[in-house]
Amino acid sequence: MIKCIAIDDEPHALRQLAEYIEAVPYLSLERAFESAIEACTFLNENEVDLIFADINMPDISGIDFAKSLSKQVKIVFITAHSEFAYEGFQLDAADYLLKPVSFTDFLKSANKVNERYFRQNTSLPEILQNRDYLFIKSEYRIIRINFRDIKYIESKREYVKIFLDNQNPITSLMSMSKLEEYLPDTMFMRVHRSFIVNLEKITVVERNRIVFDNKVYIPISENFGDKFQEYMDKGFIKK
Structure with a gap:
């Protein structure tokens, strides 16, 4: 290091x-x-x-x-x-x-x-995946992240920040698209160019945005809105 x-x-x-x-x-x-x-x-x-x-x-x-x-x-x-x-x-x-x-x-x-x-070694794998979790390279460490602990992921252009329950965010040098390939699509959905959310963590949706902990607002963009609405419709109680 x-x-x-x-x-x-x-x-x-x-x-x-x-x-x-x-x-x-x-x-x-x-x-x-x-x-x-x-x-x-x-x-x-x-x-x-x-x-x-x-x-x-x-x-x-x-x-x-x-x-x-x-x-x-x-x-x-x-x-x-x-x-x-x-x-x-x-x-x-x-x-x-x-x-x-x-x-x-x-x-x-x-x-x-x-x-x-x-001449530090930079050849560590960026992502190693298992069925319920993945290992991700962050700074000089390889960190295990359980899928169920992820709340949402934010893209910062060349790197991503992974926000977790009761833990500090984890930053990794990779694209959002690459990380998205390793996430189960039954649990995670991209709702904006800069955000992926864990569908199981969603409790409040208002004004085309997802609310986490009454203080974090994740926008739902038009490009991803139809797919998210389909997901929401499946949970509505029909009259």
Whole structure:
């Protein structure tokens, strides 16, 4: 595993960066920081392999931060200002990403850095299926997920988030379409381009959306609405 930290003073950008790191199987997010000073304190007491850092930060610039690092730690600079690229590479940066960073660009960078400096094994199978459950690759682990525990699945473009009963969501780097192939169609249905639901978990439907726990609303799109309505009709009591 490649131990990573993320640094960005913009909360939204930091959350996105953390999600990207957690979606890559061979990367392990140790901490995320909005302050380079806090990151420096953490690094004084902890070892990491790779840092994803914004260059333009208010307390310490990413350039000055990089100058303080040991040579063993690799850094990927992230910034909205392309003019900083040359100075970043002068510091022997592992790579450079220009904001806004897509997951595709992030993954290309992570793969390049991995191949060049770490060579972590990425050949684990993404999905192993059994009749009542499946094993899925998430971060550096293979996790068993029982079908009955899945509430719904959300697509995040290049990766998916699987929401479970009384557990934290599980993120895996794969497409929704690929995962859908492994789910029993008697139990699961795609109701939107971005959502698959466990039919057995549905208790409330209102205004063309499925409600989970009175706070999560899953939209039912026109493309999938007819099939879902057929399912619903089977359960209606006829007058």
